[in-house]
Structures are given as structure tokens and as C-alpha cells.
Amino acid sequence: MNCFLRGRLLQRWKLWRPCRLLLALGLALQPGNGADSPRLRRPAMMDSNGSGSDLFVVDASANLHAFHVKQNALVEYRQMSLPADFAASDMTYLLSGSQESFLIAGTLSRRGAVALFSLDGKSLQTWSLRNICSGIDFGAATHVAYVATSDSNEIYRLEMKSPKLTFVTQVDDAAKLGPLAFDEVRQEIYVADVAAGRIYKYSIAAKASTTLVTGLSAPTALSFDPDSDRLYIADPGRRGIFTIDTRSSKPVLTGFAAGQMQSPSGMALLSQNRVAVADYGADSVLVFSNKGSLLFRFSAPN
């Protein structure tokens, strides 16, 4: 009986085997979720979620790629496309309740705009501005974002519940304001001058701006690390990442990483004190330790 049962089972298994193979082949040939999705090309800007376990990258074709950050890899889990008429210049992640979303600064129909998008690509709210919006950063505790403009060199405050942006200051010395980072604890704003290669610090309490550092070529991304008080600066002109100690009375530009990248364009702080850099020229994302050693590189497969 036992022998008979085993024989029948074996027979069934043999009959099923080709079917299982076909089934497996069929499953393998089925397009996956991302089969028709555009692969990551020309990563331009990025931000991480609060904990740094997820990374969000916007590429030059206005596609947003969402990644889970693993120990030695990035795993893409979602893509969305921004509206074609929205030219994004900078982005910041925000978490409101349990809703993940993004504030993206840029231009919409030749006017400055900041748009709030949900993670699934829905446009939730848009704020308009006469000037071209460049950099943006968001304070998670105060729920306030600050926006820089590149044509008028102004900084605006954006409160999520307010329909208008509020003028904060104009940086008189600046040639073209670009990326911006917000130190929420000390209520200070760091903003880069892409044209003059400088970083300015604006104190909200003192209502005064100072030049923090010069000697850069074209700083296009800033990330402020509140734990170390370090400001990370991506400079594609000098093809490297630099840091400054913001607490120093005479901050000095220190090389953090160079040589491994062609055109560092965006930057974000990740979990485990890691720093992600979008290399626009090499179509890849590089992840560094906080000591500046390259941990791994992500490039989308061809």
C-alpha cells in the first residue's frame, strides 16, 4: 500500500514536472511591476525619510524613484512621474501624520512654485511665487519649510497650512541662490550660492546673514547633520563632497569624498551615519560612511 502510494505520488510528480517548469517560465517572463518603468538615469536630487531607511531620488526626466536602503544595497520599490510642465530644482521629504509626501521646489509655467506630492504621485497642494524657486528644506518638528529663489536671492518661509509663502530675507551679496539646508534646533538656514561658490548662514533669530565659506565652484546640494553639526556640500565643479563644522568660529572647507564621482548633484543623509550622493554624470548613487569611505555604488541595470 505504502509502495503503491509512493508510486502514485512519484507518477503525479513526474506528470507535474513539465507543468511546473512551464509555470515557472511563465512567471519569469511576466513583466514585473517595474518592467516598463524608466530606469534611474541622471539622478539630480534626493532626500531620505526621517530615519534614513528610505531614499527618494528625482532624475533629470522628472521621475521619482523610491528605494529601501539596505546594508550594502539600494532596493527600488516605487516610481512616480512628476507632471511634465513642472521643472523641479530641489526636493524635501516630509511626514505628516502617517502620510509620506514631498515638497518639490521649481518652476511651473515659467513661475516659481512649490508643490506637495504624495508618494503615489498625486499633487496635493501648490504654492506659487513670482520668482524662480531653487532650494528647499523642511523642519519636521516645526512643520515649516524654507525656500530659496535663484533670480531674486530671497528666502521664503512656507507653513503647510498657509496658502502663501512669507518673505524672510534677501541675501544681498548673493549671485544665484541654490540649495538650502535648515538647522531646526538653532533656527539657522544654510544656503549655497551656485554662481559665486559660497555658503551663507542666515540666523532667523538675529535676522542676519553671514558668509560661512567661499572657495567652491558650483555647490548644488547641501545636507545638514544635526548630530555632528556638520554641513555636507556637493560641488560638481570640483567633483567632490566637502564638509564644514558649522559651530566653528572660522569654518574651513574640508574634503570629504572626491575622485569616485563625475558630477555630484544631490545628497541625503542615511541611517547608520551614511551619506548618499547622486552622481548625475555616472547615472548612479554612491553611499559613503561618515568618514568618507565609499561603502557601495548603485547603478540601475541596463
Add this chain to the structure above:
Amino acid sequence: MSFSILFLGTESRADFAESHFLVGQTDNEAFRLYADVDSIQQVRFNAFTLTAYLVNEKAPSRTAYKFQATGNPTGSFEDTPVRVTFHVKNGSANSTGTILMPVYNATKFDLLQVSKQDQPAYVSVSGATQMEFQLGNPADSLPVSITDVAINGNCAKCWNQLSSSVAQKSSLQIEPGTNASLPLLLSPNSIPALLQGALLLKPDAPHDTLSITLTYHAVPGGAEKKQTIAAGVRFGPGLFGLALALCGGIALGLTARYLLTDKLGNENEPALHAILSALVLGLIAECVGILVTSYGNSKLVLFGMDVDPRQLFPAFVLAVFVSGGAAVVSRITAFFGKAK
């Protein structure tokens, strides 16, 4: 357009190959400026950077002063080569020179000129059609390299394949002041394509509109731009389909003639002769119709409607009228007259 300059140090070098460097000189011929073409890169916030070397032509040593230049466009202009003025301060002496170099502006600006489409392009449903799209690059601009072409039809189910041989590895470069043909391969899905065009009889009404998105950049070092062109197409049945429509129309026309007059042809005309005459006359009418509507300004008007003889239904009706003769035409005219 303004530039900011960052001094990066000195290098001992004298090799500035012409293929990789643009050269400018001060008016007093004391300094030469070499702009590294390969180093040009576009950066965020509408700026670009490049590496430049300044060499003192009168100094005994070949020391090159290395600079990083950041270009900052203002206003809107196309990527273009311009003569940029530079100043060299050497102690108390000032020298001025110029260098012809490309400048870029990433604000959305279409670099390519597209010739206006007079009539929708004709695409046969019987196979793949090679279509060429004329693109122009204005004079006094930079060469443009097309690296990707994406084509989408409004009627997605009407197409089996929409592609172009132009890609990243086989790019199409258009020099300033010249035109180039962009090759497209259009392969329609026969039945949906014919159904899509069945009710659109007017010869200038497109059956479908293609959105052709070109990805390109100015050479060297321009920012990647996208430009979308709309192209109307009309589906045609192909030779075999047209022949079938013609034969069907002739058969129906002869049948109708026989029913109305009890004869296939004229008095005492043998049936075979009448059938062959109808075939030949139908074929001639169709050919003349196609020729005059395609290559002339003439129109084929049936019952007050401007129709395209390359389409199935007009070809069929034309064949019915030709083979049916006066009896069928007058009966149909009378019927439509009553219907009015």
C-alpha cells in the same frame, strides 16, 4: 551671461590638443586661454562648469594656471557659441582677450526646428512603413545630438511597433544650419487601424496622431532636453486590401446593374466582355483618383463628400459607380434625393 572663476593651482603642461581644447588669446598675445571641452558639465540650478588653463606665452616655463569656471545664464537664449571676453591681471598689468566657446541655458527652449506637416503621412496597414521626419538645426547654433526617440500613438491599439533606429549608441547629429531626416519605423495593427480610419473619409483628417519625443543635447556638453513633435498619420489598406475593395465594388456594381437593366453591359455585349470592361475601367478610375488626389490639387467628391480614394470605402463606392454605370448612379442619386 556671467562667469565666476575659481583658481585651482598650477600645472606644468604644454600639451593642449586642438581636438579637446578651445583656444583664446589676449590682444597683446601674452596669454593664451585653453578651455577643456571634455570638462564641460551641466549642473543644477541652470549653471554649467568647465576647466580652463591660462598659459603665459612669454614665460620661459610652461606653467599652466588651472581654473574652474562656472557659467551662469540669465534670461532666455538658446545654447550657442559666443565670443567671451576674459581679463588677465598680472601684477599691475591688465590684458584682455576673447575666446569663442559654447554657452548654455537649461531653461526650456526647443533647439530643433520641425517643418510643418502639410498633410498626414500615409501608413499602409499591410506592413511596416519607413517614415522620415525632417529636422533642422538653425545656423549660428551648436551641433545637436539626438540620443533617444520615443513614439506614442493616441490610438495605442492601432500599432504593433513604433520605433526609431536613433538611440544612445547610434545617435543622430545635426550640424548648425543643416537639416537631417529622422528615420521612424511604423508598423500598424491592421484591423484596429482600418477601423480607426473607416469613418474618417476626409483626405486631410489624420486617423491617428503620433507624439514623437526627442531627447537631445547640444554638442559639446549641453543639458539633456526633450522636444515633442506631433505627427498626423492616415492608415491605408495596402495594395491587396485596395484590390479586394475594388473587386468587391465591381461585383456589387455589376450585380446592381444586372438587377436594374437585366444586362451586365451594353446591348449585345457579351457578359465576359462587360465584366472585363468593368474591371479595367474600375482600375483606371481608382488609379486616376489616387494620382490626382495625391499629386495634384484635385479632389475626389462623392455625394458632396471630399474622399480619399486610397481608403477601402471610397475605393469600393467608386468601383460600384464605375461598374454599375448610369443606371446604378441615377438610381442611387434618386434614392439619396428622396432621402433628403
